Amino acid sequence: MADLFAYTDGACSGNPGPGGWGVLLIAMDGSNVMRERELKGGESQTTNNKMELMAAISALEALTKPSNITIVTDSNYVKNGITIWIHNWKINGWKNAAKKAVANAVLWQRLDIAQANHTVSWRWVKGHAGNPNNERADALARAGMLVFKTI
Numbered sequence: 001m002a003d004l005f006a007y008t009d010g011a012c013s014g015n016p017g018p019g020g021w022g023v024l025l026i027a028m029d030g031s032n033v034m035r036e037r038e039l040k041g042g043e044s045q046t047t048n049n050k051m052e053l054m055a056a057i058s059a060l061e062a063l064t065k066p067s068n069i070t071i072v073t074d075s076n077y078v079k080n081g082i083t084i085w086i087h088n089w090k091i092n093g094w095k096n097a098a099k100k101a102v103a104n105a106v107l108w109q110r111l112d113i114a115q116a117n118h119t120v121s122w123r124w125v126k127g128h129a130g131n132p133n134n135e136r137a138d139a140l141a142r143a144g145m146l147v148f149k150t151i
Contacts (some may be wrong), residue, residue: 002027002034004069006059008078009127010051011145018148019046021055022043022132022140023064025131037062038136040144051141052078053107060114068119074134082111083122 005026012019020042027035039058042051052075060069073079086108089096094105102108127138140143 002029004028004063004067005072005133006056006069007072007133007137008052008055008059009074009134009141010048010055011138011141012046012048012051013145013149016045016058016147018046019043019051020141020144020146020148021051021058022137022142022144023055023059023062024136024140025059026133037090038140040140042144042146042148044148049075049077050107051145052105053104053111055137055141056082057107057111057114059119060111060118063118066117066119068121070121070123072125072134074125074138076124079122079124081108082115086112091146 005028007024010019010021020040023039025037026033039062041054041058054098056073056078063074089102089108094102096102125134127134
């Protein structure tokens with residue numbers, strides 16, 4: 001069985017402003033790349049955090065059957081949110097530690113649903129540090145943003 005990886009990234013010009021998300025899906029057999037798929041999209045008025053979340057959501061929603069996948073993100077917000085914070089948010093009725101509504105709750109709920117059918121490992125990498133697959137995801141996110149930046 002192939003190992004599946006999703007390199008995800010979000011971008012925003014202004015925060016808020018036009019934004020984009022990008023995903024590089026890679027199926028590997030050992031150290032050999034078997035298949036790659038690129039995804040991208042964007043919104044005319046959004047935030048960087050929303051685009052980071054949309055990249056992860058889009059990666060999982062693109063899968064057609066239950067899978068073992070490693071999602072690689074340069075966003076501590078996404079990684080910590082889905083692996084640590086979400087548990088208390090759910091218990092506390094989508095309120096944070098300050099008893100305020102969780103920012104981007106609808107997207108967090110969508111991500112939670114999207115990962116439910118899969119076995120997901122979350123990995124953080126430093127952004128803009130020369131990781132070629134993270135750089136490709138960043139380029140896809142910027143391409144997704146450009147559609148809206150020129151409008």
